Amino acid sequence: MGFSSEVGRRDLIKRSAALGLITVPAMSALSACASGGDDDSKKVDKGKKSAKNPLAVNESAALDVVIFDGGFGQQYAKDAEAEYAAAFPKTKGKIKHAATQKIQTVLQPRFNGGTPPDLVDNSGAEQMDMGTLVGKNQLTDLTPLLDAPSLDDPNKTVRETLRPGVVEMGQFDGKPVWILYYAYTVYGVWYSKTNLAKLDVEYPETWDDMLKVCEKAKKKGIAGWTYPGKFPYYLPFSLYPFIAKIGGREVLDSIDNLEPNAWKHPAVKAAFEAYYELYKKGYILKGTPGLSHIESQTAWNEGKALFIPNGSWVENEAKKTTPDDFQMAVSAPSSLDKSDKLPFGTLWASGGEPFIVPKSAKNPEGGMELLRIMLGEKSTKNFIKQVSSLSSLNGGTDGLDLPPGLASAQEALTKAGKNVVNPRLQDWYVTLQKQQIGVGALGEMMAGRMTPAETIKKCQKFADDTAKDDAVKKYKHV
């Protein structure tokens, strides 16, 4: 009758079910991001330019802001938005604020669909690749903002109020400024003055002293160093300035420029060997390769290890676990020996929290104006107080009672003077820096699974691969 053996009702159902089973998981990954429509710009009209409104913001237009909700939280941005609303009362209720840790997951579809927000803090482990954003012309040039008068002093432009190097960091090729780094981060070797005092030592300014301090600590059952083993790309925070100190800043520049054999410079080898010695002598906290950044910071706070490579956000991030008498401090890397090219004090400091105004934002002037407000003294002081980090506004710390870590960062910065280095690998080639060199090479070396020589070879290979990959946009130091 009707259904005979030829078709086999059961088989039909079975096969279609099996097909469904296979296809659904496989395709859900792929279909998650189909590309959206074209960028048919629906920008708001410009407002009237005036002394109070130099960027000609449309005074009643909505503003859409997305903030990275990481080590610094989001309150500082909310406060600045309140200032914005006070300056332009007609925008009341039209400021849309969102905060997330998953910047890319949230924003990629919006960029792709041509409806991005007006201001984005593109930060964190999931930041969008800046090189790609710039390369695909997705950002607004922030030059008008930099040339606008600053909020506090109409005779100074915003550009003139920024810390040195901040504007350059936001440039990729030539003139336009694509990114404005709002925070100013001091990287280096972080420690507790209290814990060093307990051992009756001071911060070791030479590598020999460093080894001595670690040995002394080891005898008391304390480790010298720890680091976020799950995210070993924290190691460069003290390792890269160490390399620059030994061999001069050209070494880092040639690494950034992906030059052939850049990693084979003797300074790199010397620095790697010094760090590897920490592992070999058992000065690294046991189990460190398996720790996350929070776990390693907590162990450091508990006094189980003396030193940790980190950035100045750590004071805010580790607040909950930091003992009251911890006296957090940061120092530039120790000297290797007398033949070092740069003096002790050389350290890595650079802009953090990259803010961008997307090209197809509806209200780009509004986004820039909010940044201008954030770079004013009032918002800056608020930021410093809330999250104990410096901002890109030069100064702004006057009259503030700084927490110990931040005060020490400020001091280290003053001491470094001109000897501030700014390796660009981490914003130019994120995957190379974090996943390949960080996890694939440095993490393996510090866990004792690779010798310095092998690590250098690996780093060089990764850099060469990136240099050859035509899907990655290349940048060079000018």
Next chain:
Amino acid sequence: MQHGKYRFIAGFLALPVILYAVFVISPFVQAIYYSFTDWTGLSSDFEMVGFKNYDWLLHDDIFWKAVGHNVLLLLVVPLVTLGLGLFFAFMLNVGGRGRKNAAVSGVRGSSLYKVIYFFPQVLSIAIVALLFQFTYNPRNGAINAFLGGIGLDALQQQWLADPKLALWCLMAVMVWSNVGFYVVLFSAGMSSIPKDFYEAALLDGANRVKTFFKITLPLLWDTVQTGWIYMGIIALDAFAVVQIMTVGPGGPADSTQVMGYYVYTKTFHDGQAGRATTIGVAMLIVTLVFAVIVTRLGRRERLEY
């Protein structure tokens, strides 16, 4: 009498087929199309680049590492999970000593065990992964603490931070979280096998091992096969455990990189959505090959009872 049959089928299937075409087939086609472009995922302009992405894929070390890991997962995870599932289910249903009225029964307290086994299935894989991440923590995780506690300090490991162990640690978690489901599934299958079969076998003097291989397994074959396909798909994914638990994630030294996670990093970290879809297409091919192999190998005569 055959006449009109296909029209009849088509009439019934039209709506599902349309839905299927729109929501399943079209993303397929779209993904395959994108795999021939240099789409970044960050803007909607892209160009066709021909087979360039595929050429890249064939020469990409990490991709081949990921494929290797997926194949290993595909071999080990279903085998261990289904093996354990069958063993436990057999013990729960047939493993006990014969009591008063029944020739065959499960071990004592089997209904309680069933609940315990099923429990991990209730937890979301994200929670399971997070829990095990703490368990594996080399400093204060439960496993090292336990080993230290019984004096086996020498066996303490870095677990997820050791490239030699990391993938095996993930496999253990995948097995742990899935085995309960198969215990219950196979138990259901076994309880529908008529008891007389077992009684007859017992009368003939068959021992438990023999009963399992001669009666239980053959009669359960359909269920096992479905389980195999389903487990295989879980093994081909493994995204959540890699994303939540591992160093990097995907590390250390790419030792836990899998295709699913590689698609994610290429799209959401590197801004190379074109290449990501290429990996997706490769994943599709691997999955299809797997499904074909399993269905071919598993084809057997069906027993009616």
